[in-house]
Amino acid sequence: MFDAGPGLYLATSAFVLVGLSWSQKYWNSRSHPPLPPGPPSFPIIGSILSLSDPVRPWLGFNAWRSRYGDIVYARLLNKPILVVNSEEIAKDLFDRRSTIYSDKPQSIVYEPFAADFAVGLMPYGDRWRLHRRILQHPFRQAAIPSYHNELLRGAHKMLFSILQDPTSYTSHFETFPLLFILPIMYDYEPKAKDDNVVHIIRRYLELLAANLGPGATMIMETFPFLLRLPIWLPGAAFKRASVECLQAGHDMMEIPFQQVKERMSHGRLSPCSVADAMNRMNGFENEVLETAIKDASSMAGVASETVIFDISCGFL
Numbered sequence: 001m002f003d004a005g006p007g008l009y010l011a012t013s014a015f016v017l018v019g020l021s022w023s024q025k026y027w028n029s030r031s032h033p034p035l036p037p038g039p040p041s042f043p044i045i046g047s048i049l050s051l052s053d054p055v056r057p058w059l060g061f062n063a064w065r066s067r068y069g070d071i072v073y074a075r076l077l078n079k080p081i082l083v084v085n086s087e088e089i090a091k092d093l094f095d096r097r098s099t100i101y102s103d104k105p106q107s108i109v110y111e112p113f114a115a116d117f118a119v120g121l122m123p124y125g126d127r128w129r130l131h132r133r134i135l136q137h138p139f140r141q142a143a144i145p146s147y148h149n150e151l152l153r154g155a156h157k158m159l160f161s162i163l164q165d166p167t168s169y170t171s172h173f174e175t176f177p178l179l180f181i182l183p184i185m186y187d188y189e190p191k192a193k194d195d196n197v198v199h200i201i202r203r204y205l206e207l208l209a210a211n212l213g214p215g216a217t218m219i220m221e222t223f224p225f226l227l228r229l230p231i232w233l234p235g236a237a238f239k240r241a242s243v244e245c246l247q248a249g250h251d252m253m254e255i256p257f258q259q260v261k262e263r264m265s266h267g268r269l270s271p272c273s274v275a276d277a278m279n280r281m282n283g284f285e286n287e288v289l290e291t292a293i294k295d296a297s298s299m300a301g302v303a304s305e306t307v308i309f310d311i312s313c314g315f316l
Contacts (some may be wrong), residue, residue, distance in 0.1 A: 010266050021032045024299075031044055035073040036068070036069070036071045036072060036082070037068045037069060037072065037073070038064070038068055038072045038073040038074045039064060039072075039074055040291075041074065041256055044077070045077060045080070045312045046074065046075035046076050047074040047075055047076060047079055048076055048077065049071045049076070050064070050224040051076075054215045055136060055214075055215045057076070057214045057215065058214075061085065062085065064083065064085070065085040069083065069085075070085045070086035071083070071085070071086075071089065074083065074213075076218050077143050077218045077219070077221070077222040078216055078221065078222045079221055079222070087234060088167050102124055103123055103124040104120070104121055104122060104123055104124070106219070107121075107217065107221060108222050108224055108227070109212060109217050109221065111208075111228070112227050112246070113208065113211065113212050113242055113245045113246070113247075113249075114204070114208075114245050114246050114248070114249025114250065115208065115212065115249075116296035117249075117253070117296075117298060117299075118299060118302055119131040119132060119135065119296065119299060122201075127292070130289075130292050131295065131296040132300075133200070134277055134281070134292060134293055134296040134297075135296050135299060137273075137276075137277070137280075138184070138185075138273035138276065138277075140249075147180070147184055150180040150183050150184055151180050151195040153178070153179070153180065153183075153251070154176060154177075154179030154180030155194045156259050156279075157179050158172050158173070158176040158179060158192075160173070160192065161175075161193065165193075168221065174202065175192075175198055175202070178190060178197075178201060178202075178301065179192070182197065182198075182256070182299045182300065183272070184272065184273060184300070185256075185272060185273045185274055185276065185297050185300040186257070186259065186272055186274055186297070186300075187260065187263070187269055187270045187271070187272035187274075188256055188260075189258065197256050199253060199269075200248070200251045200252050200255060201252050201301035203248050204245070204248035204249050204251070204301070204315070205249075205301070205302070206253045207241065207244055207245045207248050208245060210241075210283075211238070211241040211242075211245060212245075216238070219238075220238055226238045226239065227239055227242060229288075231243055233242075252298055252301055253294055253295060253298045255299075257274065257294045257297060260272065260274045260275060261277075261278075264278070273297065273300075274293065275296050277293045277296075277297070278293060281293065
């Protein structure tokens with residue numbers, strides 16, 4: 001009698017996966033327009049093997065350009081992606097045709113990692129329009145010259161810190177954006193060294209960069225149960241990181257905002273973007289507006305993420 005051992009089960013599973021993958025490709029080719037060229041895709045893993053470094057997939061994306069062109073389609077685990085490797089095409093699609101392509105794909109990882117407040121990640125809708133309106137007023141073209149003094153003061157602080165401690169120049173560069181953004185947004189003058197609010201914001205951004213990279217995001221989107229595991233369970237690293245990030249994000253949004261409200265109640269506040277928005281939009285009388293102003297203002301801290309990310313990845 002035939003012995004159905006493990007080999008038979010593995011062969012059957014592989015046959016079923018290949019069949020399902022072929023059926024999906026066949027159905028997609030019949031029901032959708034043809035997709036741009038891209039690397040070969042395999043069941044379950046997609047095109048992961050075509051990336052030389054899954055932790056830094058942008059290196060692979062750049063390598064794909066020479067082989068597949070400026071627009072590349074790929075599937076990384078269960079996530080379909082479209083890579084635009086041309087500045088000209090990006091401007092044509094996302095600037096000149098923004099009414100078509102300005103919406104953002106959503107991810108299950110944004111909320112567990114306190115990133116759902118970021119206007120750059122929001123889907124197009126009423127909440128996005130409100131946040132954009134809050135941010136657009138202080139950063140409109142006519143307002144920019146009024147920030148020159150804060151920019152110069154922040155630059156002077158950074159240069160002085162480098163003179164005092166040249167070995168920590170990376171930390172000084174990371175802190176530099178906050179030295180002028182925090183006074184503009186919150187009327188908060190950070191100390192050049194060991195400032196509590198700066199530490200809170202940098203802590204959040206470091207957690208975000210460490211735990212919400214492309215590779216980790218793909219894994220959590222493919223296996224969402226990883227975000228539902230108890231934090232005490234061995235292997236629940238993503239869940240523990242989520243808890244840390246939520247707390248850090250809460251501190252980043254609440255602490256500088258509540259300081260502004262307290263100073264406003266005592267009449268001890270110089271002009272700043274948060275106070276202007278609260279007065280202009282009656283934020284004290286509307287909880288939804290207050291929350292929106294608080295969330296949108298937190299983008300000031302996130303604005304320094306690009307510098308931190310570039311330095312951590314070796315771009316600077």
